[in-house]
Amino acid sequence: MVQDSEDELPECSDRSEVCSKVDLYGSPWVERQCRCPDGRTCPSSLHGDDGHTIVDKTRQYKLCEPVKRLPICRYFKDVTWTLAPGGGPANATVQRVYCRCRPGSVPYLVRRQAYRSSEGNPGFIYAFACSPQSRLRCQHKEPCRLFTVRKRRSSQLEEVNASPLCQCPKGHRCPRRHTDPGSLPARSYSGVLEIKTYSGYCVPLQSHHSEAVYNI
Known part of the structure; x- marks a missing residue:
């Protein structure tokens, strides 16, 4: 578990x-981002039904305000959240949520925009949008899942966003993790956040499996 002291955190x-991230991709860990104003408490449980949580597959984003106040995102048009360097001695990342993806939809990295901080330091803002989850069959040599991996410089932990793209044919399965067989490096974005992407391709099931598998 990664968690900073409340006194050391900046106010949201x-x-x-x-204000807090919960990652369940591997070993569960919690990372505090900022303090809620007016003495409110930021949820830090492993549950996503507290009314303050945006759930993204194996990751939960906790907000000080109820998430029901956020509008619903339009597919491909609205930015659901952004990631930007927060600066400071810990070089923390600031994530802001602007709208909620519809149930069953998939957040994906849509663009990277250069900017300069108030101190004049260059950096990038990464924007994510929502896509409906596809049930189409994957074509030959077409990736079935896209992984966006962000390495935390303060530790060996990785934040991974896995976006399914299509359904593998019968007798094949899509990699669940970016380290599984069938997952290959796709593109890297150098900078403070060190974001890398991987493409997962359908691989044959083991001989004792007989049905197609589509993992979301």
Whole structure:
């Protein structure tokens, strides 16, 4: 578990800023991002039904305000959240949520935008949008899942966003993790956040399996 002291955290700048992250991709860990204003408490449980949580597959984003106040995102058009370097000695990342993806949809990295901080330091803002989950069959040599991996510089932990793209044919399965067989490096974004992407391709099931598998 990664968790900073409440006294060491900056105050959340607005209600859209994520105050805590819960990652269940591997060994569960919690990372505090900022303190909620007015003495409110930021949820840090492993449950996603507290009314303050945006659930993204194996990751949960906790907000100071109830998530029901956020509008529903339009597919491919609205930015659901952004990631940007927060600066400071810990070089923390600031994540802001602007709208909620519809149930069953998939957040994906849509663009990277250069900017300069108030101190004049260059950096990038990464924006994510929502896509409906596809049930189409994967074509030959077409990736079935996209992984976006962000390495934390302060530790060996990785934040992984896995986005299913299509359904593997019968007798094949899609890699569940970016380290599984069938997952290959796709593209890297150098900078403070060190984001890498991997493409997962359908691989044959073991001989004792007989049905197609589509993992979301």
